[in-house]
Amino acid sequence: MLVLSKPADEHFCIVKASKPSPIFPDSIPLIDLSKPASKNLLIKACQDFGFFKVINHGVPTEFISKLESKAMKFFSLPLSEKEKAAPPDPFGYGNKSIGPNGDVGWVEYLLLTTSPQFNYHGLATNIGENPEKFRCAVNDYVSSVKKMACEILELLADGLKIQQRNVFSKLLMDEQSDSVFRLNHYPPCPESQELNGGNLIGFGEHTDPQIISVLRSNNTSGLQISLRDGNWISVPPDQNSFFINVGDSLQVMTNGRFKSVRHRVLANSLKSRVSMIYFGGPPLSEKIAPLPSLMQGEDSLYKEFTWFEYKKSAYKSRLADNRLVLFEKIAAS
Numbered sequence: 001m002l003v004l005s006k007p008a009d010e011h012f013c014i015v016k017a018s019k020p021s022p023i024f025p026d027s028i029p030l031i032d033l034s035k036p037a038s039k040n041l042l043i044k045a046c047q048d049f050g051f052f053k054v055i056n057h058g059v060p061t062e063f064i065s066k067l068e069s070k071a072m073k074f075f076s077l078p079l080s081e082k083e084k085a086a087p088p089d090p091f092g093y094g095n096k097s098i099g100p101n102g103d104v105g106w107v108e109y110l111l112l113t114t115s116p117q118f119n120y121h122g123l124a125t126n127i128g129e130n131p132e133k134f135r136c137a138v139n140d141y142v143s144s145v146k147k148m149a150c151e152i153l154e155l156l157a158d159g160l161k162i163q164q165r166n167v168f169s170k171l172l173m174d175e176q177s178d179s180v181f182r183l184n185h186y187p188p189c190p191e192s193q194e195l196n197g198g199n200l201i202g203f204g205e206h207t208d209p210q211i212i213s214v215l216r217s218n219n220t221s222g223l224q225i226s227l228r229d230g231n232w233i234s235v236p237p238d239q240n241s242f243f244i245n246v247g248d249s250l251q252v253m254t255n256g257r258f259k260s261v262r263h264r265v266l267a268n269s270l271k272s273r274v275s276m277i278y279f280g281g282p283p284l285s286e287k288i289a290p291l292p293s294l295m296q297g298e299d300s301l302y303k304e305f306t307w308f309e310y311k312k313s314a315y316k317s318r319l320a321d322n323r324l325v326l327f328e329k330i331a332a333s
């Protein structure tokens with residue numbers, strides 16, 4: 001449970017929506033991974049939105065429900081217990097505070113690395129149940145979701161007519177891949193309804209810095225994506241599907257052809273939301289640059305940098321900052 005000393009709106013950011021955010025279920029691209037023709041739809045979705053929903057994804061329901069119930073069990077522990085796995089520096093339990101630079105939201109979370117070298121010491125002992133079982137549930141889920149993410153990345157490489165089909169997926173498959181896994185819990189916030197047309201922020205607007213993010217939530221709404229015109233649209237929840245975000249690194253590798261999507265989560269006044277997100281990232285030493293085969297006749301829009309450099313810079317930024325700006329080449333006038 002989140003415990004507050006003052007009313008929620010004095011702690012958190014309220015976003016004013018002049019009119020209720022539209023829900024456009026039909027406009028969110030839907031990709032059926034069992035259909036080979038999905039390739040072209042995928043490319044279009046990454047160009048137009050940087051966001052889409054996948055069905056027939058092959059992730060066993062059992063892995064999803066097992067991990068979700070373990071996550072719920074963890075989040076329902078007394079705060080003093082959960083805090084034994086805190087602070088998130090960067091991995092561990094976090095509550096209201098997101099990142100090191102003052103961002104806050106109506107959320108509590110567990111942030112974990114997917115690295116096999118990571119031992120759950122100090123974290124798992126405080127996870128509220130058998131640490132080995134928890135670790136297994138995370139590993140089963142993450143391996144399966146990573147496989148799906150790699151399939152999507154290979155379809156994308158194909159769709160872009162890149163010869164090396166695994167040009168993106170190999171970065172997630174690399175032993176040194178710097179990928180992250182996050183469990184978020186947004187408790188219901190009854191005050192959120194009384195905020196005079198405003199909405200309490202659960203997770204503030206941002207783009208994900210990695211290559212690709214795979215998000216699954218329970219059946220509670222809250223996720224919104226920003227369209228190119230700046231309008232926010234609500235994403236209807238669907239616990240049987242996955243939502244995919246293009247991350248900043250994939251935007252750079254495609255020289256801006258694919259767009260990393262700005263998104264946020266609003267607190268729900270009645271229901272609690274639980275989400276599980278896999279952030280597929282490259283090894284720290286990997287150079288993030290537009291692929292030469294996508295650049296025929298084009299100049300790179302970005303300066304050269306490694307994932308380590310980008311991550312270091314991202315972790316100095318606020319959630320809502322446009323982190324890529326610092327890495328853009330200034331266009332010659």
Ligand SMILES: C=C1C[C@]23C[C@@]1(O)CC[C@H]2[C@@]12CC[C@H](O)[C@@](C)(C(=O)O1)[C@H]2[C@@H]3C(=O)O
Nearest residue numbers: 098099100103208209314315316317318319
């Ligand atoms: C404020 C921050 C939190 C964040 C690191 C950052 O400095 C900027 C990006 C944030 C983000 C967004 C996507 C993922 O949830 C995350 C784990 C990531 O890699 O970048 C978070 C970071 C975090 O919560 O530590």
Ligand SMILES: O=C(O)CCC(=O)C(=O)O
Nearest residue numbers: 182184203223265275277
């Ligand atoms: O919890 C969610 O649904 C999304 C959270 C998110 O965008 C993130 O953790 O980067």
Ligand SMILES: [Fe+2]
Nearest residue numbers: 206207208263
């Ligand atoms: Fe995100």
